[in-house]
Amino acid sequence: MQSSATKLVEELGRFGIVEWIDSHTLIVHVDRSKLRDIAKYLHWGIGGYFSVSIGSDERPLDNSFHVYHVFSLDHLGVYVVVDIRVSPGYLHVPSITPIIPGANWHEREVMDYFGIMFDDHPEPKRLILPYNWPKGVYPLRKDYPYNKKVYIEEASDEPEHDSRFAGKYTIIPIGPYHPALHEPEYFELYVDGERIVGARYKGFMVHRGMEKIAESRMTINQIPFLAERICGICGYTHNVAYCQAVENVAGIDVPERAHYIRSIMLEIERIHSHMLWLGIAFHFLGFDTGFMITWRLREKVMDLAEMLTGNRKTYGLNLIGGVRRDIDLSKALKVKKVLRDLRKDYVDYMEKILGLKEIIYRTRGVGVLDYGEARKYSVLGPTARASGIDTDVRKYHPYAAYRHVDFKIPVYKDGDVLSRILVRHEEIIESINIIEQLLDNLPRTPIMAEEIHVPEHRIGVGVTEAPRGEDIHFVITSRDNKIYRWRPRAPSYNNIPALLVMLKDQHLADAPIIIASIDPCFSCTDHVLIIDVRTGSRKQVGLRELSRRGLG
């Protein structure tokens, strides 16, 4: 292990200057000419995967912009940050999207926010900012005040449909607005009869500018509470990832008990998130009994969270250096009792449910994402594990207390919706096992580190395995209790682009379950408006209805 890491440092030395920034993160400062080579080497050469790109305006520090590409090397347990310095006079960087298609969105985001151009990017269009956002205004640059308003006057010139398909096929827009949804997302499906021939995605409608708020007006110990609000389902994992990023920078020795409590809450969150998803998946399959069952069982987990942290969601448990609430013996015993009953109930129900032929027929071979495509898009979490990629941050980059527990990682090869159901189903049972092991071995230490000193202008990477996949937070620290740059990346960011592959050549009626199968935080009763290009007639159909009867 140690020798292979040394070998890696040597190998990376061919591309640029290599440094360790903490015990399991490397930074490589490379020249633009070597960027593609190192990206190719890390993603395709030695079995790592592309994780996230970060743009950063560091003109006040070293008079330049920076672009960081982060790669995960699971087999070595190492993260590699590739750092490219961009001079403000020539804002161009070679794009790595031609090599790793999964980097597409990441690079476009940097283009939007910093005005750094990526040469040879196949799709250099706006991603997050609207098309009529004024040119030359880059909101994440440091000279842009966080409270400055932009008045948009021009009309948007964004093309309404994908020109490759529009006019030839029927267009089916899904979304974006529905009062019941917390996350509006817009899909446009191009269908030929019942067959989907292409799809277009448009998201980022609930972009909240959290990074800018955190960087400009929040202190280091306030940001965990903001991070928790990135997601309404798996917020705690963001909270932990952020705290870990800062703790890694500062080399804070977090007490073991705090690590255990974090892991316990993370697993509770995973159970409730997966159960929520299972319920929604069943609902989309027209199996509402399954929906009721899983959501009823989930309610017990929510009660546990409420008892342990004081709230069903937004646990508010973390600060830099530890946790704020202890788990005492009576609570631990109660958790164990509830989980014991839950496992019995859950396993019993799921055995019956997974024996239903309708569930199998509706999901087997549907929405396939094969291994090769999954690698191209760098998908994460259960979506990756259902496509045969053996990846799990908890196992390969152990954080919190995961190095002290035994658990299996379910991996399936088929890459269809059924595999994704099975992966999550098995993970729920594993999570219950993990919590039981952790509760049995809770160490007796304090729950908060005593000495906390955060050095300035250093890079930290914090990673957790969210219910949907790897969740990574990239932090550059600053003075006065502030953060200079914070870039959280949720797993759906890497998973959603792969949806367009999954949807291709599928039945229209399967679209809802395919979209839901990556657990993209958006679900329920979305509405669909059908425009028949041949007759121009419009009719509105609920997504749920669509999932049952298609267009017919």
Next chain:
Amino acid sequence: MRERLGLLRRSISVGIVTEKYPYKPIEVPEGFRGKPVIDQDKCLGCGACVNACPPNALSMTDDLDRGVRVIKLFLGRCIFCGRCQDVCPVEAIKLTREFELASINHNDLYQEVALVMAKCMVCGRPYTTIRLVEHVASNLPREQRSHLLLCPDCREKHSSKKVSYARW
């Protein structure tokens, strides 16, 4: 078929699980993080909670004309994290188990504490609350208490004068 009948049988045996809320009250557990309440009699006006509050639900303003410091809590911004409770030196702000905060009156969402400020012995400017001065004084040895009655600016001048006398 067997699975289906089994499922049916189990589902029926569970019965009704929904609760009659809001017609019947709902129990929340011990340690639930609900509405924060400020104790008027304890608050010192030190502003520790204002500094810690992530969403800026707490604010502090000095009204120099009236000579009072106002600590204001707006529940509309509160995220119920309980950081204020953590950092308060005198347990003046505490989270309760109350969570039904909907109201038709906007003012119900505000809590305000107005504390009389101490005036500087030299320049006469109000600089902090009397309660805070008393609280700090009770934790200081007698000989160090005198400069507490000066505002930060005058205190600076005062101590630099002392230092220069000492040099003579």
